[in-house]
Amino acid sequence: METTEPEANVTRxxxxxxESSIKGYPHASISSRxxxxxxxxxxxxxxxxxxKLLFLHVQAPHEDGFEDMDRIYAFPEDFNTMKxxxxxxxxxxxxxxxxxxxxxxxxxxxxxxxxxxxxxxCREAKRMQPDLLVVGNRGLGPxxxxxxxxxxxxxxxxxxxxxxSIKRRPGETPQDPVDx
Amino acid sequence: METTEPEANVTRxxxxxxESSIKGYPHASISSRxxxxxxxxxxxxxxxxxxKLLFLHVQAPHEDGFEDMDRIYAFPEDFNTMKxxxxxxxxxxxxxxxxxxxxxxxxxxxxxxxxxxxxxxCREAKRMQPDLLVVGNRGLGPxxxxxxxxxxxxxxxxxxxxxxSIKRRPGETPQDPVDx
Numbered sequence: 001m002e003t004t005e006p007e008a009n010v011t012r013x014x015x016x017x018x019e020s021s022i023k024g025y026p027h028a029s030i031s032s033r034x035x036x037x038x039x040x041x042x043x044x045x046x047x048x049x050x051x052k053l054l055f056l057h058v059q060a061p062h063e064d065g066f067e068d069m070d071r072i073y074a075f076p077e078d079f080n081t082m083k084x085x086x087x088x089x090x091x092x093x094x095x096x097x098x099x100x101x102x103x104x105x106x107x108x109x110x111x112x113x114x115x116x117x118x119x120x121x122c123r124e125a126k127r128m129q130p131d132l133l134v135v136g137n138r139g140l141g142p143x144x145x146x147x148x149x150x151x152x153x154x155x156x157x158x159x160x161x162x163x164x165s166i167k168r169r170p171g172e173t174p175q176d177p178v179d180x
Numbered sequence: 181m182e183t184t185e186p187e188a189n190v191t192r193x194x195x196x197x198x199e200s201s202i203k204g205y206p207h208a209s210i211s212s213r214x215x216x217x218x219x220x221x222x223x224x225x226x227x228x229x230x231x232k233l234l235f236l237h238v239q240a241p242h243e244d245g246f247e248d249m250d251r252i253y254a255f256p257e258d259f260n261t262m263k264x265x266x267x268x269x270x271x272x273x274x275x276x277x278x279x280x281x282x283x284x285x286x287x288x289x290x291x292x293x294x295x296x297x298x299x300x301x302c303r304e305a306k307r308m309q310p311d312l313l314v315v316g317n318r319g320l321g322p323x324x325x326x327x328x329x330x331x332x333x334x335x336x337x338x339x340x341x342x343x344x345s346i347k348r349r350p351g352e353t354p355q356d357p358v359d360x
Contacts, residue, residue, distance in 0.1 A: 011222045038342070042191045042311045047227040131222045132344065156336055156345075162218070164312065164344040165336075 010107070013039055014054040014130035014161075016121045016151070019093050022179050028096050029180040031136025035166040036097060039134050040104060048106040055097045055110035056124050057090050058117040087112070118154035125159045132162050138180050139167035190287070193219055194234040194310035194341075196301045196331070199273050202359050208276055209360040211316025215346040216277060219314050220284060228286040235277045235290035236304050237270050238297040267292070298334035305339045312342050318360050319347035 017032040028036075044051045094110040101108040113120045125133050137152040152165040174180070197212040208216075224231045274290040281288040293300045305313050317332040332345040354360070 011225065043223055045191065045227055045230045047225055047230065050225045050227065162344045162346055164342045166342055 010050055010052045011132070012052050012054060012128070012130045013043065014056060014125060014128060014133045015039060015097070016056050016058070016117070016133070016135045016155070017093060017097060018057060018117070018136075018180075019089060020180060022174055028093055029136065030172050030174070031138055031166070031168045031180050033136075034168055034172065035134045035136035036100070038166045040100075040106070043132075044104075044106055048104060051106055053097075053101055053106060053108040054128060054130055055094055055108060056121060057093055057110070057112050058120040059086055059090055059112060059114050060117060061114060118151045118158075121151065121155055122159045125155075125161050130161055132164060133159050135163065135165050136180075137165045137167050138177060139170075139173070140177060190230055190232045191312070192232050192234060192308070192310045193223065194236060194305060194308060194313045195219065195277070196236050196238065196297070196313070196315045196335070197273060197277060198237060198297070198316075198360075199269060200360060202354055208273055209316065210352050210354070211318055211346070211348045211360050213316075214348055214352065215314045215316035216280070218346045220280075220286070223312075224284075224286055228284060231286055233277075233281055233286060233288040234308060234310055235274055235288060236301060237273055237290070237292050238300040239266055239270055239292060239294050240297060241294060298331045298338075301331065301335055302339045305335075305341050310341055312344060313339050315343065315345050316360075317345045317347050318357060319350075319353070320357060 015032075015035055017036070018029050020027050020029045039053065044053075090112045094112065098108055098110050113124060121133070121135070133155060135152040135155050137150065140150065156163045156165055168180070195212075195215055197216070198209050200207050200209045219233065224233075270292045274292065278288055278290050293304060301313070301315070313335060315332040315335050317330065320330065336343045336345055348360070
């Protein structure tokens with residue numbers, strides 16, 4: 001990839017992005033989009049050649065478990081189809097961010113990993129050593145956090161690089177705030 | 181203050197800075213300087229007109245208690261002198277950062293407040309509504325944290341704006357890691 005500055009000298013910002021839980025169609029979660037927009041508007045600004053964005057999407061192994069409860073699995077291939085579909089959804093998600101970066105003119109890379117999101121994000125941050133990790137955050141209250149858990153809190157505590165957690169704006173909170 | 185962009189459109193980054201605990205002379209702590217250098221090198225970069233830095237120094241009411249143990253206070257003015265000296269130390273500290281910003285060409289503001297640092301930082305962040313709050317962090321282990329407490333952890337948890345905590349680099353840790 002061509003950049004106007006040597007890559008060693010750009011600020012590498014890793015963004016952990018995930019799909020929305022609201023609709024069936026694969027699109028970015030509200031908090032992922034918020035984290036991305038914040039990064040572009042507040043940090044990258046007009047200095048597009050000074051930054052490179054690294055998009056990581058982690059797919060939980062059984063993320064679609066509930067949707068798949070009515071299905072019958074009879075052949076090994078049934079599982080391959082499911083995995084293939086997950087992969088496609090993940091690619092659609094990353095395509096959204098890569099396309100936005102291309103429009104804005106900021107260099108990027110995007111990849112998918114499978115596993116427990118919070119642990120994989122920290123492991124990948126350790127491997128990639130970004131200058132900053134940006135994670136979205138639903139801005140849940142303490143009670144909701146106990147139920148829903150938060151990936152961002154875990155990353156803030158455990159990632160080895162600087163981490164900033166971007167709260168969803170109150171006006172963007174869906175009817176069920178655990179949704180995103 | 182003149183800026184090349186209207187101020188409403190710059191990214192306002194608040195930095196909480198404190199004095200070093202190592203020597204008697206008022207200079208910035210290792211973690212404050214680390215947080216500042218990170219902000220300049222990784223975020224502001226060459227885009228100096230796109231950012232404004234807001235330096236907050238919080239003076240704990242009895243920060244100099246130990247140094248003052250051998251003194252005798254006989255007149256109300258004795259206390260004024262002490263307060264005046266604290267003020268001067270705080271001004272020296274802010275002067276360091278304001279001078280650096282002036283050399284770099286990035287707009288800034290700096291001010292001093294008295295109180296419990298972690299609470300005042302969060303209150304000032306609420307009042308100033310920066311786009312990002314940057315706090316230095318000694319990178320202490322869990323046991324040392326229990327003893328020493330950490331302002332950064334409190335801010336990450338309680339400040340209303342995005343917060344990034346910048347760990348001191350291992351090579352910069354003083355003999356006693358609780359020092360800074």
